[in-house]
Amino acid sequence: MREQPDQRKPILYYCGIVIILMLLLNIFVFPSLLQAQVTEVTYDQFLSLVEEGKVTEVAYQDNQIQFIAADGSSRPAFYKTGVWPWDDGLTDKLLAKNVTFAAAIPTQASPLMSLLISFVLPMLFFVFVGRWLMNTMTKRMGGTNALTLGKSNAKIYIESQTGKTFADVAGQDEAKEALTEIVDFLHDPGKYADIGAKLPKGALLVGPPGTGKTLLAKAVAGEAKVPFFSISGSEFVEMFVGMGAAKVRDLFKQAEEKAPCIVFIDEIDTIGKKRDNGGISGGNDEREQTLNQLLAEMDGFDGKKGVVILAATNRPDILDPALLRPGRFDRRIPVELPDLQGRLAILKVHAKNVKMDSGIDLSAIARATSGASGAELANIINEAALRAVRMGHHTIHQSDLEESVETVIAGYQRKGAVISDKEKKIIAYHEIGHALVAAKQKHSAPVTKITIIPRTSGALGYTMQVEEDERVLLSREDAMNQLATLTGGRTAEELVFHSITSGASNDIEKATRLARAMVTRYGMSDQFDMVALETVTNQYLGGDTSLACSADTATKIDAEVNAIVKQAHDTARDILSANMDKLHELAAYLLEKETITGEEFMKILDEKAEENK
Ligand code: ADP
Ligand code: MG
Ligand code: ZN
DSSP states (O other), rough: OOOGGGTOOOOOOHHHHHHHHHHHHIIIHHHHHHHEEEOOOOHHHHHHHHHHOOEEEEEEEEEEEEEEOOOOSSSOOOEEEEOOTOOHHHHHHHHHOOOOEEEOOOSSSOOOHIIIIIIIIIHHHHHHHHHHHHHHHHHTTHHHHHSSSSSSOOOOOOOHHOOOOGGGSOOOOOHHHHHHHHHHHOHHHHHHHHHHHHOOOEEEEESSSSSSSSHHHHHHHHHSSOOEEEEEEEHHSSSSTHHHHHHHHHHHHHHHHSSSSSEEEEEHHHHHBBOOOOTTTOHHHHHHHHHHHHHHHHHOGGGOOEEEEEESSSOOGGOGGGGGTSSSOOEEEEEEOOHHHHHHHHHHHHTTTTOTTOOOOOHHHHHTTTTOOOHHHHHHHHHHHHHHHHOSSSSBOHHHHHHHHHHHOOOBBBBBBOOOOOHHOOOOOHHHHHHHHHSSSSTOOEEEEEEOOTTTTTTEEEEEEEEOOOOOOHHHHHHHHHHHHHHHHHHHHHHHSOOOOOGGGGHHHHHHHHHHHHHTTOOOOOTSOOOEEEEESSSTTTTOOOOOOOOOHHHHHHHHHHHHHHHHHHHHHHHHHTTTHHHHHHHHHHHHHHHHEHHHHHHHHHHHHHOOO
């Protein structure tokens, strides 16, 4: 932890060194520099110089004769010699040659000159060297100058540098519409000022990670063709204590000079957290100061000038309410996960940058990637391109895309994984169990793929189901169907091997979460009716929940969740027991092929049904 005085230390240090160096120079170096060169000569040489008429001035000083002689060059030369006490006629000789008698020969430079040379010059020298040193150090330390405290290192992006426009952002039409107004305002602030309309000072982009919030902010700058100041929340809270607030001040000063412009604060939650989390440590003062400064700046500047503040976060729930007050980030722009149309559009945008086979069906990929973010979709296209290269294709094939979807969802295939035949058999039955329960229930999403090739994510196999059309509502029947399907894997193990394995742990987790949500949030249990027993605290990241009920109720919730899962498990058991022959048949087929498609699965399922008739 750094403390306030620390940052001063280098400056004091530096001053001390300069003073010591200057003293040393003054004592040892300058005196000799300032002293004129004085040549010592013998007395007879002195006499002959007088004879030749070259001596112009003499003086008696410190038991020595000092004199100046013109030696032909432009500058007078200084000499000295000893005194010869018996030479009585010296005065006459000197008078005869018109030599001037002086009180002293000025071998020292003038006091002004000496002040200049011994003090001002070194001072200037050190200032320059110091500056240069500071600058190089600063650059190495990442751009925050300790002397000029508070120059921010907000990067300035101009249109050509972000290079992004709304065309790069697929889907997100509502967000784009909301931002278009801001772009228009930046193009022509006067139009708004004429009517007296004030645009919101700030807009907050909220949504899960990877949905294109940063991309949208850059696109706004690109569309408006104005300077774009971008800084990430974490950059404020760095290096020196007290720097964050200074940076905010400086950022807004720069922005006001460059208006109209955009200030973009990415991941604002790092500085914008609620301020009440005091605790034992007394909270994070540094962060609070930064936040206070930000609030003050937002209130301080004139909204009509054309500075628009954009911010992005995926934790809107933890933001300080003061930030969301009118006059600050009062406009909230949701940037949600893309729906089917959005996913297709995003895939198309990113497909433009790669070479695709002509027969590619992107909509199939869009359908198979429900819940994927824009960043994940971009990643899927890139993974497909990488796979195409690996496979020696010249363009991306549909198979590359399909494999890439699985890679992004479940990780890479673990080709080298050694799994015993016995365990492979269990995994095959487990997966067919899921698929069969799904297929035998009405309204389940169709099975599209079953595989028992293990993945790097730890999945030993999986069953892929893809909804035919996008759903936004989950009915109670849907939920119960999903639960039965989730328990189907374990149920198949029970029925066939009469033992159970740890392979169902992921299914169990998912089933528990779904059943719990049905009870506590969806109001789908008879016992509690429409009572919210849990609230979601972290909507966009993982969806943490916090319990909002008594301990007694919590116990009842657990019992209810238990009952729901048990009921689903029973349903799965009924379905599989009634279709044991198909379970065996399909499991054997999967064991042989390792991966089967939805069509193959349905074909075997239907064939069997007809034979039985
Ligand atoms: P966020 O800031 O919301 O976490 P980003 O803006 O950093 O997400 O998005 C990461 C990447 O994902 C982008 O650079 C882009 O390639 C891709 N991406 C996300 N959303 C979209 C979208 N709507 N259209 C096109 N690409 C997108
Ligand atoms: Mg971002
Ligand atoms: Zn399973």
